[in-house]
Amino acid sequence: MLLAGTGWRHERGLITAKQIWGRHLGPTLLFGVLALFLFSTSAHAQKVTDIGPPPPPPTPKPTPTPKPPSDEDFDVIRVTSNLVMVPVAVVDANGQPVRGLNVNDFRLNEEGRPQQIAQIGDPEEVPLDIALLIDVSGSTNSRFDFEKEAAARFLQRVLKPADQANIFVIDRTPVVAQTGASASAATSGLLRLQPAADKGPTAFYDTVVEAAQYLMEKGAPRHRRVILVISDGVDNFSEKIKKLMGTTREEQESIAPDVKARVYNRAVAEVQREVQRADAVFYSINPSGNTMYLNVLTKRGQDGMQAIAETTGGTAFVPESVDDLNTVFDRIASELRAQYLLQYYSNSQTGGTQFRRIAVNVPTRPQVKIRARQGYYPKQSKGDAQKAKE
Numbered sequence: 089m090l091l092a093g094t095g096w097r098h099e100r101g102l103i104t105a106k107q108i109w110g111r112h113l114g115p116t117l118l119f120g121v122l123a124l125f126l127f128s129t130s131a132h133a134q135k136v137t138d139i140g141p142p143p144p145p146p147t148p149k150p151t152p153t154p155k156p157p158s159d160e161d162f163d164v165i166r167v168t169s170n171l172v173m174v175p176v177a178v179v180d181a182n183g184q185p186v187r188g189l190n191v192n193d194f195r196l197n198e199e200g201r202p203q204q205i206a207q208i209g210d211p212e213e214v215p216l217d218i219a220l221l222i223d224v225s226g227s228t229n230s231r232f233d234f235e236k237e238a239a240a241r242f243l244q245r246v247l248k249p250a251d252q253a254n255i256f257v258i259d260r261t262p263v264v265a266q267t268g269a270s271a272s273a274a275t276s277g278l279l280r281l282q283p284a285a286d287k288g289p290t291a292f293y294d295t296v297v298e299a300a301q302y303l304m305e306k307g308a309p310r311h312r313r314v315i316l317v318i319s320d321g322v323d324n325f326s327e328k329i330k331k332l333m334g335t336t337r338e339e340q341e342s343i344a345p346d347v348k349a350r351v352y353n354r355a356v357a358e359v360q361r362e363v364q365r366a367d368a369v370f371y372s373i374n375p376s377g378n379t380m381y382l383n384v385l386t387k388r389g390q391d392g393m394q395a396i397a398e399t400t401g402g403t404a405f406v407p408e409s410v411d412d413l414n415t416v417f418d419r420i421a422s423e424l425r426a427q428y429l430l431q432y433y434s435n436s437q438t439g440g441t442q443f444r445r446i447a448v449n450v451p452t453r454p455q456v457k458i459r460a461r462q463g464y465y466p467k468q469s470k471g472d473a474q475k476a477k478e
Contacts, residue, residue, distance in 0.1 A: 170436075170466070172198075173209065175312060175369055175401060176428040176448055177459040183419065185426030186456050193452045198434055198444055209429030215250040215311045216424065218243070219299040219368070220274075223258040223319035224283045225290040231375055231410045232283040235318050240275040242417040246424060247271035254302060257281065258317075260288050260325050262295040267302070289325035292389070293355050296370075296396070297362045304366040313368040314402075314424065320376045321389025328355045356392040360399050364443070365465045370402040373416050377409055401461040434466075441466050 174196070178186040189208075196203045220239060224232065243253055253274035257263035266277040296315065303313045323329055324340060332351045333340045343351075363370050372393040380386035394404040403423075405416045436444065445463040450456055 170434045171206075172432055172434055172446075172464060173310070173367070174430045174432075174446065174448065174460055174464075175211075176430055177401065177423050177426070178428060178450060178453070179423070179457050179459070181455070181457075185422055186453065187426060189428060189450065189453070193450050194428070194430060195449050195451055196430060196432060197447045198436060199446075201435060203432045203435060203446075205430050205432050207431050209431055211312070211425055211427045211429060214429055215252075215308065216247070217252050217254070217303060217307045217311045217313050218247070219254045219256060219303055219313075219315045220278070221256045221258055221295055221299055221315065221317045221319065222278070222281065223290070223292075223317075224281060225259055225288060234410055235375055235413065236278050236281060238413040238417055239318060240278050241414065242421060243271050243274050243278070245417075246421045247274070252308075252311075254299070255281075256295055256299050256302075258290060258292055258295045258319055259284060261291055262298040264298070264302070267306070290322055291325045291327075292319060292321055292323035293326040293328065293359050296359050300359075300362040300366040300368060303368055304362075307366070312424075312427070312429070313366055315363060315366075315368045315370045316420070317370070317372040317393065318375060319372065319389075319393075320374050320380060320386050321372065321393040322385050323352075323355070323389065323392075324385075326355065328358070352388055352392065356395055359392075360396050361443075361465075363396060363400050364461065364463065367461075367464065368400060369461065370396045370400040371420055372397060372402075372404045373413065374404070374406045375410055375413065377407060380406065399462045401459050403459065430460075436466075 176194070178189060180186055191205050191208055194205055194208075196205055220243070222236060222239060247253060247270070249270070251271070253266070253269045253271065254264075255266040255269070255274060255277055257265050265281065266274060269277065296317065299315050303315070307313055324337075325335070329340075329351065333343050333348065340348075370393075374380055374390055374393065376386055376390075380390050390404065390406065396402075397404040403420075405419075407413055407416050430448065434444070443463050443465055446461070448458055448460040450458060
């Protein structure tokens with residue numbers, strides 16, 4: 089029998105194509121495919137097993153800190169400020185401050201070279217650091233209370249909130265009584281001071297040097313600096329005096345007068361240098377009055393204070409009597425408020441830290457008297473200081 093639409097004959101005893109596929113070819117082919125799949129999977133698994141576990145990730149190496157470039161890598165430019173501030177007092181024939189001057193009224197030379205004045209600072213806006221030195225030695229104790237009361241009134245009058253007072257005691261050794269104090273604190277501390285119990289030796293020069301070095305090292309930059317001394321200037325116990333002349337009155341009196349004069353002149357010169365290094369103006373008030381001219385020691389003391397004041401732009405006052413102390417303090421206070429703070433950038437090309445002489449005048453007012461420091465020591469930059477040590 090022939091099936092419709094097919095070429096197959098269906099007869100008894102014959103096997104159809106479907107039967108052949110289902111009974112023989114289908115299972116055989118399926119078994120072969122399955123075997124091939126299992127063999128492939130096993131081989132792949134064997135290959136993966138042969139590779140082994142993956143290696144651990146590499147440990148990252150620390151990034152080295154970059155080395156800062158040295159001076160050899162490029163040119164180093166060092167900027168050193170050469171701004172110089174010169175407090176100038178201009179007074180008339182009666183000692184009264186002359187006000188109203190401007191930049192064009194002044195002429196300023198440094199080592200003979202004209203300097204261009206950049207501006208004039210206002211003393212009311214530039215803070216003030218004062219080192220007040222008061223003598224407690226036996227040579228001044230008869231008027232000590234009046235001196236410290238007058239000095240206290242001066243501080244109350246002059247110091248503003250931004251200003252600072254530093255109190256030093258002149259005795260057988262320098263004594264730092266107070267530093268960085270306000271007007272009220274300095275006044276209270278000053279009034280608590282007591283004179284020395286006996287007429288002992290006095291280390292005047294050492295105390296001035298101590299105050300100057302304090303202002304230089306601890307004073308705020310761009311502040312005005314003033315050293316104000318209440319003393320007769322007599323010194324018989326500073327280190328240089330003791331070293332060259334002895335420690336007792338007998339030893340010092342045995343020194344020849346000319347040798348003694350040279351020793352004191354050298355000591356005064358060293359004090360001048362330290363005050364100039366501190367950029368400070370030196371004022372002194374000698375409460376001994378005119379009696380100081382009657383004694384060689386007191387006259388020498390006054391001459392020394394006069395020399396220091398002249399080189400730094402200050403004044404050495406000798407009031408006629410202790411009653412004039414308040415008048416002298418008032419003059420100093422008025423002068424500090426009326427100072428002209430000349431500021432200029434030095435055009436010197438010499439470098440170094442050698443003393444540079446300056447001169448100030450007012451051509452438009454030839455009749456006035458001018459007080460200004462006679463020179464200054466240039467500040468040493470950190471780089472220059474390091475080179476100097478090497």
